[in-house]
Amino acid sequence: MKRHVYLTMLFLLGIGLLSACGGDRAEWSGEEARPAETVMQSGKLLPEQLPQALLQGQFERIHKQMSEEFSKSVTLQDLKELGQSFHNDIDSYLEPVRELTNGYEQWIWIDDKNKKGLLAVFDDQSTIHGLLLQPLAPHPETDGVFTQTAFAYPFAGEWYTYWGGTNVLYNYHYEHPGQRYAYDFVIVKDGASFAGDPGGNESYYAFGQDVLAPADGIVASVVNDIPDNAPGVETNTDQPAGNHIVIDHGNGEYSILAHFQRNSIRVQVGDKVVQGDVLGLCGNSGNSSEPHIHFQVSDRPDLAAGQSIRIQWAGNSDLKKGDTAAGHAGNNAS
DSSP states (O other): OOOOOEEOOHHHHTOOOOSSSSOSSOBOOSSOOSOHHHHHHTTOOOGGGHHHHHHTTOHHHHHHTBOHHHHHHSOHHHHHHHHHHHHTTOOOBOOOEEEEETTEEEEEEEBTTSSEEEEEEEOTTOOEEEEEEEEOOOOHHHHTOEEEEEEOOSSSEEEEEEEOSSSTTTOGGGGSGGGTTOEEEEOOBTTBSBOSOTTSGGGBTTTTOEEEOSSSEEEEEEEOOOOBOOTTTOOOTTSTTOEEEEEEOSTTOEEEEEEEOTTOOOOOTTOEEOTTBEEEEBOOBSSOSSSOEEEEEESSSOTTTOOEEEEEESSOTTOOTTOEEEEOOOBTOO
């Protein structure tokens, strides 16, 4: 049996790789979360040096930098074998996406051929707590096919793209054809998506924010009576979209906006909406672990039966994980 190319302690740590469609009380920041000078004096690799160290075969140095639990699970010989075979056709990695998640730094690199990816998790002392070597399986037959409709962002102000892009490291949804080009958006302030009690929806900046119509169309479906989840505690897998709206834009293109706050949706089936109209409020219903907006375009109005279509954004078709998107004020905003 061929050995899998994963080195995994990520999920044992429970460090905020999204378990469902929403976030796991995640934090982000552009500031240094580690004393870099101290790390350098210790002889440890800084996180940004990891890809080059792997390409150069510095496996002993990397293994010594792993946490005790991780190094027991993955031996030096394991690391060498997997690291060498994985990197035998990689020349370089592109600029990383970096996030702070529950006190850990998560770094993602994609190689310059877009065929392989690397995800690593560090603490503030640059100890490595998780490593994922991920072959990427692109879908060129659909990656290059965009919606005919040019969509606006379904929100006002600045939101952070937690999931989005054309590989599984940037976009949790990508391996599922029905959600392949979906996006999840949250609001981040001062490096976090919430302030105060992480167990209350009201603590999250996204909760209660206006969700806007991304393009003109006719409302095809509405669900509005599903309770919001307690963040990080439960998700509703029986009704994964939660409170949601489907909008028919013509051309066989249907917007699906999910996880609205219970009883906040303002439109009804058959209503005509104009780009920027307020549809309802961001919530935490359905298969969602944190208040956020899930947005995708499908070729059918049924989330389960349709195929996701890559979104042509008005002005930026390459929006991906780690990017901040700025939307315009909505019509009749609350």
